[in-house]
């Protein structure tokens with residue numbers, strides 16, 4: 001058994017955000033690669049009329065869990081859903097559940113967050129900062145806690161071009177901001193948000209930066225690790241290639257391009273597209289949990305989980321691969337044949353948006369109306385243009401991240417662990 005799997009044997013793990021894109025992959029990899037893990041507690045909120053238990057039962061039926069179902073048929077018994085709502089006081093965890101968590105949890109992986117770029121600041125603060133504070137309060141009381149791993153983002157400090165594996169001073173003292181928004185009504189907060197976030201593009205990166213600072217300041221004597229993934233894409237190898245379950249980041253735009261909807265996008269051809277497969281991020285996250293608990297670094301280690309400095313890929317190449325992939329494997333019910341082009345020129349982009357997005361949409365909606373059907377293309381394009389505007393910031397420039405801690409962590413792995421938990425070889429090949 002690899003030393004990392006040996007470490008997780010007999011341990012009780014807590015994961016927040018386990019129903020999310022990364023959380024699911026983390027849960028699955030932990031169950032499959034560390035079969036001796038004792039239990040994995042997952043904080044799941046009731047949602048859309050489904051209870052915590054029902055959501056969990058549904059979740060583990062998805063294809064992602066097929067392999068672990070074959071390898072460890074009793075894996076479901078290790079998953080213990082705990083009802084929680086992270087924006088509520090005490091995370092809306094019942095006293096009994098809290099008592100149970102305090103008495104047994106050894107490692108915490110905090111993945112839960114709102115990743116929306118257009119999230120109102122108050123909600124983003126509640127979920128990305130205040131919920132993290134609440135979780136730290138809980139973690140500090142855990143009698144057998146050995147490591148607390150916080151998932152941040154490589155773009156938390158995207159207002160800097162060169163980003164080191166350190167926690168930068170926050171744009172504002174979190175407590176002051178939280179106290180202020182407490183009494184302000186939404187309209188005032190909305191008005192001052194652009195001034196508050198300053199040279200960051202959205203409330204997401206702003207609150208993730210605040211959360212890192214909170215983790216550092218409120219971790220008291222806990223062993224903490226912070227993971228900063230860049231743009232997390234579909235799985236590279238595990239449990240099978242190509243798994244993804246959302247339209248976030250570039251994924252939705254790739255689909256829109258494959259459907260022949262997206263024909264133009266503002267991006268810089270030679271800007272680095274820092275994409276990283278979700279299984280590579282999860283491998284690094286589990287390794288960091290092991291290292292933090294076993295080696296107990298004196299300071300909080302930050303891991304820039306990025307690829308641009310190791311095996312750079314560019315948006316111009318993305319355009320080529322996305323279009324050629326969908327030409328080889330066409331999507332069903334495509335609006336047109338895929339033919340997306342990226343340009344850094346605003347006017348050229350605006351021209352193509354008019355000619356190859358809006359005009360066809362108007363014509364097609366007119367045809368739908370004539371044939372007694374509900375027009376829908378303009379609405380789809382409006383949603384697409386909103387996504388594109390929010391994502392352009394990330395595709396029109398490059399960043400440089402240091403990776404000394406990631407390299408150090410890789411160096412600490414046994415040969416067996418390097419085989420099982422690829423998070424470097426993949427990037428070097």
Ligand SMILES: CCCCCCCCCCCCCCCC(=O)SCCNC(=O)CCNC(=O)[C@H](O)C(C)(C)COP(=O)(O)OP(=O)(O)OC[C@H]1O[C@@H](n2cnc3c(N)ncnc32)[C@H](O)[C@@H]1OP(=O)(O)O
Pocket residue numbers: 115116117118153154155229230231232247248249250251252253254255256257265267315318319322340341342383384386387388390391392394395
């Ligand atoms: C050649 C190509 C070049 C590409 C070049 C790309 C450059 C791309 C750089 C990215 C760089 C990220 C860098 C930070 C990476 C992190 O650190 S965080 C993780 C990433 N986070 C994100 O990507 C969040 C971005 N997304 C958002 O903020 C919101 O989705 C948006 C963009 C504001 C859109 O919000 P919205 O209009 O309210 O739409 P939303 O509620 O998201 O979805 C509504 C429905 O439309 C669907 N939908 C949403 N988006 C899409 C879509 N794009 N397509 C289809 N359906 C969609 C949803 O599934 C949903 O369906 P239902 O659930 O209603 O059935």
Ligand SMILES: NC(=O)C1=CN([C@@H]2O[C@H](COP(=O)(O)OP(=O)(O)OC[C@H]3O[C@@H](n4cnc5c(N)ncnc54)[C@H](OP(=O)(O)O)[C@@H]3O)[C@@H](O)[C@H]2O)C=CC1
Pocket residue numbers: 016017018019020021022023043044045047084085086087110111112113114115127151152153154208228229230231232233246248249
């Ligand atoms: N995807 C990416 O490209 C990147 C992601 N990250 C970070 O990784 C982490 C996970 O991201 P990702 O998996 O993409 O995000 P998802 O949006 O897929 O998942 C978010 C998770 O948080 C949970 N959550 C949201 N709100 C609440 C709430 N109020 N109470 C309880 N749980 C809640 C969601 O639960 P529910 O199912 O109930 O909604 C879900 O499990 C985040 O911290 C993000 O910042 C960092 C860099 C890149």
